[in-house]
Amino acid sequence: MAKSALKLNSTQKFIEITDIYEDIIVLSGGNASLIIEVQATNFDLLSEGEQNAKIYAYSSLLNSLSFPIQIVIRSKQIDISSYLNALSLEEGKTSNSALAKQIGLYKKFVTELVKQNVVLDKKFYIVIPYSSLEKGLFGAKQSIGADSIKNLEVQAKAALSSKAETLHAQLARIGLKSKTLEREDLLKLFYEIFNDAQVHQSHMASEKSIPVVKGQIAQKGDSNVVSEK
Numbered sequence: 210m211a212k213s214a215l216k217l218n219s220t221q222k223f224i225e226i227t228d229i230y231e232d233i234i235v236l237s238g239g240n241a242s243l244i245i246e247v248q249a250t251n252f253d254l255l256s257e258g259e260q261n262a263k264i265y266a267y268s269s270l271l272n273s274l275s276f277p278i279q280i281v282i283r284s285k286q287i288d289i290s291s292y293l294n295a296l297s298l299e300e301g302k303t304s305n306s307a308l309a310k311q312i313g314l315y316k317k318f319v320t321e322l323v324k325q326n327v328v329l330d331k332k333f334y335i336v337i338p339y340s341s342l343e344k345g346l347f348g349a350k351q352s353i354g355a356d357s358i359k360n361l362e363v364q365a366k367a368a369l370s371s372k373a374e375t376l377h378a379q380l381a382r383i384g385l386k387s388k389t390l391e392r393e394d395l396l397k398l399f400y401e402i403f404n405d406a407q408v409h410q411s412h413m414a415s416e417k418s419i420p421v422v423k424g425q426i427a428q429k430g431d432s433n434v435v436s437e438k
Contacts, residue, residue: 230362239341241365247333248386266383279336339365
């Protein structure tokens, strides 16, 4: 029992998250953050004029901000083995020889494609940080008091919600859909981040339905990108 407790405490030292209150991530040291998930757009399919308009609007968004943000791109490799198995089943079940031939050709195309490329699902997030120092000396004192967590939750909720509304409005002007991640979404996100290998293995073992293959093709070596304004 003592060894298990020691291991847990040692692990927790590397994780700054102390609690998740509604849509607010409470961090150690009197800090907090809020995460907005942004739906991607296919930039390559836009005309040159539309691309320039997007770039200009994005530049205007960044220049209009009066608070810092982090932009995180999370790349996750997709396992499509179950998808290929499902195609094989459909190929064997159909009585239409022409359809079976088309399914076979498509399966061969997908198989060759994943041999040469890694299929990735990309998620885009905007992280808005909060520090108790934004409330001045009084706010900093509250963050280390007996009710520090509760005080931090209330203060961060008010400050971050206002900032999130501003970003949602700016993103809508660019034509990008966005949503603030709630508690359940955040728990799922962080579980996948800290248990990525286990989630991947579990998915391969339990997948029974045909998955939707989404995202884009990227070369091996593609990694997460984090930028900050």
